[in-house]
Amino acid sequence: MTLSDVTRPTTPPECTAEQILTGPRLAPKEYVEGYSADKFEEFIEEWAFFYLKEICGDYARVMNFGGAGDRGRDVIGYVTENNPVICDVYQCKHYKDALAPGDFYPELAKLCKHVYAKAIPRPRNLFVVAPKDVGPSLGDMLAPGGDILTPLKKRWQDASKGPLLTIGKDAVKLEGDFEKFVNDFDFSIVKPKPILEVINEFRQTHRFAQRFGGGLTKPLPATTVPASLLSSESRYIEQLIAVYIHDSGDTTINANSLLGSTTTTVSRHFNRSRERFFYAETIREFARESLPDGFEFSTIQDEVHDGVVEVAESEFSTAIERVNETTRTATCLVLGEHPLKPYLKVQSLSGICHQLANDDRLTWVRESGGKDG
Template sequence: MPDNGDVGIYQPKGSIATYVIVLPCVYGMQLMWDSEATVSHFAAQADLTPLPPEPLGIALVVPPVQGPLFSPELQLFIYTADQWEEFIYEWARTLTYPVVRKFGGANDHGVDVAGFCSAAGFYGEWDCFQCKHYKDALIPTDVWPEIYKVLRHAKSGYYSLPQKYCFLAPRGLGPSLDQMLLRPGALKREFLAVLASGKVGPAGDPIERAAIATFASGVDFSMFQSIVPADLIEQHKNSPQHTVRFAVPLPVPPPAPTPPDVPNPEETNYLSQLFDVYAEKYGLSARTIEDLSTHGRAHDHLKLQREYFFSAERLRVFYRDKVPSLTFENLQGEVHEGVREIHDDEHPTGYDRLQRVLSASQAISLSNNALISVTQGRDKKGICHQLANDLRLRWCQE
């Protein structure tokens, strides 16, 4: 994905069935893709202020082109190293850590992605995720330098040892390394032997290697682990970036809930506007659902409008954590644009304006939002009531 303020087109490598444009959002005078920043030092607390739940942006789908759709597993194979780190970062943010940081690059001190359990950062409980995007499965010689690096920085006091140190690779681990990680004692013995031979660490500094060996002898090597790619992908389904990254269909939303007998506080504005409509059309003074129960037509009409509203709310809530942030707001904006002229036109009554706007919403062609495949006619009517709830639409006008 772009890491600057330019609008970019992102297509997951290996998937040529769907393109996704991610638009940056304006905060003040800056365009940002994400709030995380690459840093060259690690403070225990100052650098660990909580991040927004996901990278900022709007997912817009462009008409697909013909071609095979590769599985997520195959797409991972042809990522660049940077794309692999970004995927792991997205995955880690679906876990239970209060704070996740991505540090991969020069001067990262052996930490590509870290999950912190508290504001104490590197001096509290934390887990390290080491990203290795190689053309083959990892073997022991791939990990000795990384084990040496984390031990050296922990010994120096740069950070405390992580609770877990996971090697993450799209092709997983070779059988030798896989079995070695399951036998922590054997892993430690083999590492110490390699360290003593000078094949890892400074070859010309046996004193330094001996100091690391002494430190390593007291470390529980069960901290070194791995996670298979299939499990990473399964957990990544909880990320708002999953559908965007792998061009897979959105999950089917649950049925819309039945509106409660007593309205929620969040319904106040659009219900107030509907009561104004009924007062104008029928001469009613009712301001509650119970008061309206004696007027059959108005009561039935209100019941239907609330069903529309809750249908749209179901979309908003269900997909809130399944697509990039502001995607649903963009959908609301499209509906607003589609009904604005009808809304702003002259109408005999607020009821006429409401009905014309609801009808116009059904004719809107939603062609570029990631939610179009799951948006139904009732949802578009419900979005009109959401817009009324936000006072962007007003049925009765002076």
């Protein structure tokens, strides 16, 4: 044995501030491999519902049959609402190692027996899902052109290893009409579903961050400001026009004359305000599609309102000062933790003030008796 000096270890290049504060993150596959059998089945159920049903539209209904009496069906996707015959089955097999043929023969035997007895319809597909996937031997047997029938029958008829399948206390024997049924069974419906495919598909759902962390997975779309005025923005625009008329005394000012113009301070302010409003609207729509359950964009709006309302209700010499000081205050707020926080920029925080004005939660021109000039 030889001893040698250890030079000063350097900080790993992948080390981040988040890692120092919360510890290193595991890859989603590592999380899945650490799940209990029940937790793994719950994950597959979420993937089938939120991705296959909600995003892809593959199924009208998803059901979980896990537990005793599931007849080899853990999660089922029904193609139509009222036809239980056309369905795909997802068999969740939770083992510490990759799935071997011997692990799966009982499931194939169970499938054949229950379909033969007409206890369940023959599924359109039976997908095998396992945290560490199927091993190479089982994968070869289930691949196109592979042979799963021969080794399945060999194991079924090997009495030295005990019964392959029992129902109640009785061993299910491979003989007679049932053996002919198994010989003719189309085992091509049985297919492995790689766990990384499941994870990458689940990444497209709003539940991914809730289960695996790491922030929201979808990028924020680019903001598009409509060239024409929309009915959905009418109230905050009314409030802005009231500000401009109040401060200038010019009752001819209107939104259409300001739209797209850069010739005056007022028109530039108006069009910047529209841009910021639609920055905030982009985040509102993004939140609707991306936020995990239990989080709402309205929480951010409420927090901004609490942070600026005292400013908005203060006295100013002009109404435009109230607008500008309120939106400026919003851009300086330190908000609480929220999945949307990384997406909130100066423009969107200012735009939230205009959303609040659009809902009459902020008012720019004081009522009669107030002091705005």
